[in-house]
Amino acid sequence: MAETGLVAAMTAPREPFVLLEFPVPDPAPGAILVKVQLANVCGSDLHLWRGDYKPADPGGSRYRSIGHEMVGTVARLGAGVTHDSAGQPLREGDRIVYRYFYPCRQCRACLRRQTPRCLQAMRFRHAPDVWPHFNAAYGQYYYLHPGHTVFRVPENVTDEMAAPANCALAQVIYALEQAGAGLGDRIVIQGAGGVGINAIAVARELGVEQILVLDALPERLALAREFGADETLCLRDYPTPQARIERVQQLTHGWGADIVLELTGHAEAFPEGVAMLGVGGTYVVVGNICAGRTAPFDSSQLVLYGRRVLGIMWYEADSLYKALRLLSTRQDRYPFHKIVSHKFALRDINRAFVEQDAGRVHRATLLPWA
Numbered sequence: 264m265a266e267t268g269l270v271a272a273m274t275a276p277r278e279p280f281v282l283l284e285f286p287v288p289d290p291a292p293g294a295i296l297v298k299v300q301l302a303n304v305c306g307s308d309l310h311l312w313r314g315d316y317k318p319a320d321p322g323g324s325r326y327r328s329i330g331h332e333m334v335g336t337v338a339r340l341g342a343g344v345t346h347d348s349a350g351q352p353l354r355e356g357d358r359i360v361y362r363y364f365y366p367c368r369q370c371r372a373c374l375r376r377q378t379p380r381c382l383q384a385m386r387f388r389h390a391p392d393v394w395p396h397f398n399a400a401y402g403q404y405y406y407l408h409p410g411h412t413v414f415r416v417p418e419n420v421t422d423e424m425a426a427p428a429n430c431a432l433a434q435v436i437y438a439l440e441q442a443g444a445g446l447g448d449r450i451v452i453q454g455a456g457g458v459g460i461n462a463i464a465v466a467r468e469l470g471v472e473q474i475l476v477l478d479a480l481p482e483r484l485a486l487a488r489e490f491g492a493d494e495t496l497c498l499r500d501y502p503t504p505q506a507r508i509e510r511v512q513q514l515t516h517g518w519g520a521d522i523v524l525e526l527t528g529h530a531e532a533f534p535e536g537v538a539m540l541g542v543g544g545t546y547v548v549v550g551n552i553c554a555g556r557t558a559p560f561d562s563s564q565l566v567l568y569g570r571r572v573l574g575i576m577w578y579e580a581d582s583l584y585k586a587l588r589l590l591s592t593r594q595d596r597y598p599f600h601k602i603v604s605h606k607f608a609l610r611d612i613n614r615a616f617v618e619q620d621a622g623r624v625h626r627a628t629l630l631p632w633a
């Protein structure tokens with residue numbers, strides 16, 4: 264009898280996930296079969312489940328594979344795979360992280376060194392009933408096609424610490440590098456979810472001088488302070504955009520921030536965040552992936568103050584490698600192990616989503632083998 268594995272698939276927004284069973288694929292030459300050990304519930308998974316983020320439909324199936332933030336072990340190596348993307352030897356049983364998207368290296372975006380925005384990058388995200396079945400995080404296996412970016416996880420980095428590396432941590436490393444964050448900068452982080460918390464550590468390591476973090480939930484701001492945020496602003500204490508903008512002005516000696524990172528997923532954060540910038544500041548939009556949501560914006564606020572706006576999705580291969588190095592070398596400075604807050608068995612995925620959607624869980628992780 265063929266070996267099988269489970270996938271938790273979505274059928275429709277806010278409907279329960281269903282557990283499906285499929286044969287475990289044999290890796291083709293150059294491919295890797297991964298046994299998923301932990302799979303996180305990221306903010307964008309929640310957007311997709313709620314139905315307010317609508318990526319292209321894979322078509323031909325009532326099921327959709329989702330989940331993208333994870334860590335796994337090598338179950339089987341395809342012929343010819345001997346090393347990871349950093350040249351380290353790779354064997355069965357090794358713990359690995361990898362990009363969940365595949366830049367094609369042949370399109371205009373890839374040619375112009377915009378590989379994170381390759382339009383072909385999700386070409387392998389088929390519905391789960393299509394071979395190789397396991398192509399998203401919420402399943403027992405994950406099939407890595409040839410040409411993947413994959414890195415061995417350093418021994419002193421636990422699975423709980425490594426699981427957010429391939430989305431939250433690599434994402435902010437890339438975003439802050441693109442924004443040119445560095446010595447002497449003052450930065451505002453809108454949103455203290457998993458991505459925002461990681462951003463504090465990355466900003467500090469890049470030399471940022473002052474880090475201000477905004478969120479609606481006091482517990483998330485408490486973790487932000489543990490990560491070294493200089494000031495936290497709770498939306499309950501500063502209920503209007505005007506109050507928050509004024510507080511940021513005060514805390515930055517009347518100048519405003521050099522960089523503001525949007526990690527909330529709310530369109531209204533945009534005009535507010537731009538108004539928090541000083542002259543020549545950079546606004547970086549990462550969180551809002553929900554097309555169709557708008558907020559009124561006065562574009563003279565960019566022109567009159569020489570401000571710029573960057574939209575950032577995904578990251579380069581080296582961002583993920585740097586994420587692992589940071590986790591390995593700076594775990595004494597930042598409590599990375601606290602970012603994943605609750606664990607659920609994969610079969611309890613519906614409870615995990617309902618709890619995180621309600622704000623009672625900060626970042627759930629699913630255990631496919633529990």
Ligand SMILES: [Zn+2]
Binds near residue numbers: 308332430
């Ligand atoms: Zn994510």
Ligand SMILES: [Zn+2]
Binds near residue numbers: 366367368369382
């Ligand atoms: Zn491409």
